Amino acid sequence: MTESAETQVKTIIDLRDITKSYFIGHPNEFQALTRVNIRIMQGEFVSVVGESGSGKSTLMNIIGALDRPTEGQYFLDSLDVGLESDYELSGVRNRKIGFVFQTFNLIPRTNALMNVELPMTYAKIPQRERQERAKYLLEMVGMGDRMKHQPNELSGGQKQRVAIARAMANDPAIILADEPTGALDSVTGHLVMDIFHKLHEKGKTIVLITHSQELAEETERIITLRDGEVTAERKGSGKKVGRT
Amino acid sequence: MNLLENIRLAFGSLLSNKMRAILTMLGIIIGIGAVIGIMTMGQSLSGYMSSTMQDIGVNNVTISLQAKEDDDQRAGSGNGMDAMRQQMLARLMGGQDEYTEKDLISEAMLANIEQYFSDEIDYISVTDSVGSGSATDGRKYANLSMMGVGTDYANANNVEMKAGRFITERDLEAGKKVAVVSEKLVGKMFGGTDPLGEQIHVTTDGKPGTYTIVGVYWYRQDVMAIPSTASEKNLSTNVYIPLSTANKITGNQGSQSVTIITKAGYDSAAFAKEAEDYFNNVFYSRNQNYRVSAFSMESMLDMMTDMLNTLQVAIAAIAAIALLVGGIGVMNIMLVSITERTREIGTRKALGATNGVIRMQFIIEAMIICLIGGVIGIGFGILIGNIGASILGFPAEASLFAIMLATGFSLAIGLFFGYYPANKAAKMDPIDALRYE
Secondary structure, eight states: OOHHHHHHSOEEEEEEEEEEEESTTSTTOEEEEEEEEEEEETTOEEEEEOOTTSSHHHHHHHHTTSSOOSEEEEEETTEEGGGOOHHHHHHHHHHHEEEEOTTOOOOTTSOHHHHHHHHHHHTTOOHHHHHHHHHHHHHHTTOGGGTTOOGGGSOHHHHHHHHHHHHTTTOOSEEEEESTTTTSOHHHHHHHHHHHHHHHHTTOEEEEEESOHHHHTTSSEEEEEETTEEEEEEEOOOSOOSOO | OOHHHHHHHHHHHHHTTHHHHHHHHHHHHHHHHHHHHHHHHHHHHHHHHHHHHHHHOTTEEEEEEEEGGGGTTSOOOOOHHHHHHHHHHHHHTTGGGGSOGGGSBOHHHHHHHHHHTTTTEEEEEEEEEEEEEEEEETTEEEEEEEEEEOTTHHHHTTOOEEEEOOOOHHHHHHTOOEEEEEHHHHHHHHTTSOOTTOEEEEEETTEEEEEEEEEEEOOOOOTTSOTTOSOGGGOEEEEEEEHHHHHHHHOOSSBSEEEEEEOTTSOHHHHHHHHHHHHHHHTSTTOSSEEEEEEEHHHHHHHHHHHHHHHHHHHHHHHHHHHHHHHHHHHHHHHHHHHHTHHHHHHHHHTTOOHHHHHHHHHHHHHHHHHHHHHHHHHHHHHHHHHHHHHHTSOOOOOHHHHHHHHHHHHHHHHHHHHHHHHHHHTOOHHHHHHOO
């Protein structure tokens, strides 16, 4: 990434000296994140890797506007997330962030279509419009023929594809994926990665949080976290590598 | 997230746990059912009572003789219940021998009062109770109580004729030995044959007599009587004879009690008070032992309605406890449901649901449980009320007010007992909720 590219491309995520401490003032106080500085540009496919306990979950919570940093500033799409109220944070999550979880987290007893519609429902988009978009998104992830299926009638890979469609619902600034292939076998996992690559090609900003080096290699940039600090940052291939 | 979607969501979640939903609803069903059942029965009873009393006549004011020593402590306001009790007591004790002729309400007094209150009084109905006994004919018999009446009695008491005629002026003047009997008595004594013109042999308080039947009236159960305590076979009905004839048997030259029928449009309760004061001041001020007391059917009706309402409120309060327990059940199950769905709540929050949206979702779910329970309870309560009313033998009347109240109340229970769990869900930390196992 060169200086010129930086000025041309918009910064989507800007973490400045982010510190997150727990149990402040208690004997067992500890810092999950220490002075973390990360900038992610629009259209980038970035991975954050680290062992468990490295602080990547805490980082994900902060990037996902689920939590606020103890110190430092976080700008998401030029918005100072640290200053927002709980109510406004709900709106930020709703419109700016698309979550993909390891355990899919589809709403039970609610069909695929309704699951994809849900973020748009919270955004108060009229029913016809959101239904059309939900159908379009499900077709995009190859789930067009299973729109009326309930989560318990879908396989893991299918569930994750529905979850990705749901993450795309409000056309968010970033897709935040937390171990999206962690609960899938390698073949299905690769299918899911293929969808991320496809979204990336279309210009979506994607942040992938994983402990798998193999998956991280497929992204453009790999940020390594250890004991709450960024210890390494290097380029990845940004392509499907090492698999057929 | 609009209301309709919340409702659909709530139904979805209830359907996925049918057994649990039904058990939760049961508390509400029982509570609402009990309240509605009781209110239906109460409404039916008071409706029946007031319609029957209306039949007898709300314009009736009964003036009856009362011993003075009984009411030293009383202010002398025509307390209907007391007067009634006195009357009943006097009848039970056969207390006719205590008073002398000069104590009784005489024809002269009645003539005087009819003139004095000529604006208010429509007519006066005088009766003389001969006593109870039976009519016999070979092996057939029928219980009866014989009463001497005037021509106005039928109007005053809504006696409806089935055949023949009531007592006439000529019967009274001549002191004829004619009788008007109930169709029940006819059924027992004459079977299918026409009783008019036939003779019945009657023994009352040991005194025999023979009367010619001139009329038959439709028997109607006494409102004051406890329903169906006597079997049909031993049922005692009234036999009406001319007042003059009755006076000859009893030797009475006056009456212990008379019924004054006020003209339509007059406040009979107020008239009762006036008439009582007038009687006591003009005729009984120097009487050592007796006075009169007056009460109106209207005040009687009011009193009974009041009594019934108080009773109803008391029972409904007990039923409300059942409802409270039901509400706690709803709260309990909502807390369980929220714990079970912690991860779902976390997901919803991550997808952008605000605390308010989550709170609303669970409150609506609780309210739906209570509403469905309430509606089933209403149906159940109406059924119970109808069965109860038919057992007690009066027409059932579902209370629309109670139904609307119950519907509103069950929604309120849902809101009240759903709020705490819903608020708990709303305040969950999305990070913790997402990681909940």
